[in-house]
Amino acid sequence: MDTEMKKYLEACRDRCASDVIADILPFWLEYGLDRKNGGVYTCVDRDGTLMDTTKSVWFQGRFGYIAALAAYIHGNDEFLEASKSAIDFIEAHCFDTDGHMFFSVTEDGKPVQKRRYVFSECFAAIAMAEYSLASGDESYAEKAVELFKRIIKMIETPGFLAPKFNFEARGHSITMMLINVANVIRQVSDDPVLDARIDQSIDELEKYFMKPEFGSILEMVGPSGEFIDTCAGRTINPGHCMETGWFILDIAKSRGWDKRLVRIGTTIIDWAWKWGWDEPYGGMINFRDCKNFPPQDYSQDMKFWWPQCETIIAALYAYEATGDDKYLQMHRKAYDYAFKVFPDNEYGEWYGYLHRDGTVAQPAKGNLFKGPFHIPRMMMKTVDLYNEILGE
Numbered sequence: 001m002d003t004e005m006k007k008y009l010e011a012c013r014d015r016c017a018s019d020v021i022a023d024i025l026p027f028w029l030e031y032g033l034d035r036k037n038g039g040v041y042t043c044v045d046r047d048g049t050l051m052d053t054t055k056s057v058w059f060q061g062r063f064g065y066i067a068a069l070a071a072y073i074h075g076n077d078e079f080l081e082a083s084k085s086a087i088d089f090i091e092a093h094c095f096d097t098d099g100h101m102f103f104s105v106t107e108d109g110k111p112v113q114k115r116r117y118v119f120s121e122c123f124a125a126i127a128m129a130e131y132s133l134a135s136g137d138e139s140y141a142e143k144a145v146e147l148f149k150r151i152i153k154m155i156e157t158p159g160f161l162a163p164k165f166n167f168e169a170r171g172h173s174i175t176m177m178l179i180n181v182a183n184v185i186r187q188v189s190d191d192p193v194l195d196a197r198i199d200q201s202i203d204e205l206e207k208y209f210m211k212p213e214f215g216s217i218l219e220m221v222g223p224s225g226e227f228i229d230t231c232a233g234r235t236i237n238p239g240h241c242m243e244t245g246w247f248i249l250d251i252a253k254s255r256g257w258d259k260r261l262v263r264i265g266t267t268i269i270d271w272a273w274k275w276g277w278d279e280p281y282g283g284m285i286n287f288r289d290c291k292n293f294p295p296q297d298y299s300q301d302m303k304f305w306w307p308q309c310e311t312i313i314a315a316l317y318a319y320e321a322t323g324d325d326k327y328l329q330m331h332r333k334a335y336d337y338a339f340k341v342f343p344d345n346e347y348g349e350w351y352g353y354l355h356r357d358g359t360v361a362q363p364a365k366g367n368l369f370k371g372p373f374h375i376p377r378m379m380m381k382t383v384d385l386y387n388e389i390l391g392e
Helices: 003-031 057-074 077-093 119-135 138-155 172-185 192-209 238-254 259-276 305-322 325-341 374-390
Strands: 111-113 360-362
Touching (some): 003 057, 003 325, 003 374, 057 077, 057 119, 057 374, 077 119, 119 138, 119 172, 138 172, 138 192, 172 238, 192 238, 192 259, 238 259, 238 305, 259 305, 305 325, 305 374
């Protein structure tokens, strides 16, 4: 690494370390944290004005995780209390009588919507695990493991995830998510179910979802990995692929840079970059069709906040794993683009939704899907990666 690149990475690290504490997290503590009912609001306008008091259950777990991670890194009691507020709200209001969580609730916890997914459970589990690590309360580690086992039971129950389609299919998103959920819980538990599920998910990704003939992971395949030649079956989600790549490299790193896992992770990242990076305008686009037909999703060529975050992280992991300078160039393109167009220099935090050319599509800072997760996770994760790469 030359001197210029070293200085560049130092500047990136310093900005991430500063922005997450001086901008991103304070925005959500001020405008998102519900100090009356507990938990967090995420439907806020550009300046933090509350637009909708409906609460995303995903984000109770996501914020609980992020606040606990910040508390663990910075030793800040305010962050720890915010994490506990989200977890307490989850336990008091977000589980239905069948043990399955809601998707959204009112500000005081009354059910609004329930979906046939287990993403709410996944984020609640990582919140409990990270809170256990930050607080030292081992009871939350036990709760995280118990919830993880319940997640596995639910997704392995025939018909539980139906009827999303009128045919059997495997989904990329839950397969890759379980890798990260298990890995976060591994920090506070050595239950064998965690490594077993990590290995199973990686095997499934390699066997069923990785398609060398298209040079990508597909979002949906048949039960045995069959290619489904429909708009949905041809969908490539480059942001998900980047996220999957660094999840696998994180496991590889914990196993002494396991060569097989490094190969899988970097291959997925290379494929995602090829399909996702928009050379004319910059940034990672939302969706591609593996046969180059027009993608069905209306937001197919937009620039959302989270794929940029996942690409920034993934490129650093890939460089750390291989030492290949192409990943530093990948990181530089992704970082420079994201930090140029997404931060709101007037009101703070980041825009979430841009047109392909980088202009703002809508200025709200949050909704039921965007809130304090991908951006602060990227900033806190990369600070560690920068330091490791720089030898500091």
